Amino acid sequence: MASWHAEVTLTGKPGDTAIEELTTTLPGFPVITADEQTGRLTVALAVDASTVRQATDAAFKAVTDAARAVLGKAELVGVRVLSEEDYRAEVERPARLDLVGSTEGSKLFDPPISRQRFEELARTHPDFPPHVAELARGKVYTRASVEAFGGRWERRRTGRPPKAKD
Missing domain, CATH: 3.30.70 (Alpha-Beta Plaits)
Structure with missing residues (x-):
């Protein structure tokens, strides 16, 4: 046995x-x-x-x-x-995790977003992936979960709307 x-x-x-x-x-x-x-x-x-x-x-x-x-x-x-x-x-010999912090994670969006916007999404968006650990430098996420979220996240337009055509 x-x-x-x-x-x-x-x-x-x-x-x-x-x-x-x-x-x-x-x-x-x-x-x-x-x-x-x-x-x-x-x-x-x-x-x-x-x-x-x-x-x-x-x-x-x-x-x-x-x-x-x-x-x-x-x-x-x-x-x-x-x-x-x-x-x-x-x-x-645990498998190596591909982890990202807010700086690296913000660059995974297309187009990239700011680190501050990344952290805001992490705090407020209900579908944002959960962090896997919290280190002294901040929360870390798996690269795959951030990439998946970035692919399905609908970016809202910011700034002044375009001028209406006469």
């Missing part, structure tokens, strides 16, 4: 008490993270099984049963299962 690392993502916004109860309900030592922006809950746990399919089924059943018992409702969003060897390799 092999050891697997499983991550099961569900919808839900549990409070601290529910997360604590889920932690004690699930087998082993699960790690639970809640993302309030997306309304998703991710449970990471170790599973012993002979095949990846058996590991996936065992993780799915354990997490959904515990979530239903604690939360009353749980809708599956995704399951990710890695062998313990692949999981360790991924943790030791």
Whole structure:
């Protein structure tokens, strides 16, 4: 039997008490993270099984049963299962993220916008992508999410309207 690392993502916004109860309900030592922006809950746990399919089924059943018992409702969003060897390799050598700050992000628009306008959009536009981290120099975003937003954002015209023709 092999050891697997499983991550099961569900919808839900549990409070601290529910997360604590889920932690004690699930087998082993699960790690639970809640993302309030997306309304998703991710449970990471170790599973012993002979095949990846058996590991996936065992993780799915354990997490959904515990979530239903604690939360009353749980809708599956995704399951990710890695062998313990692949999981360790991924943790030791994480994928490089392509991140941008407001200065770099402002140049991704066509035509480019000012850094101040970028920061204003980040604060006020409901569809602007969420930041992935906040550093001493400010918030950082994934390049792909900013490029996608820039492609669908409808720029409003500013300045004086053109003169009417006689």
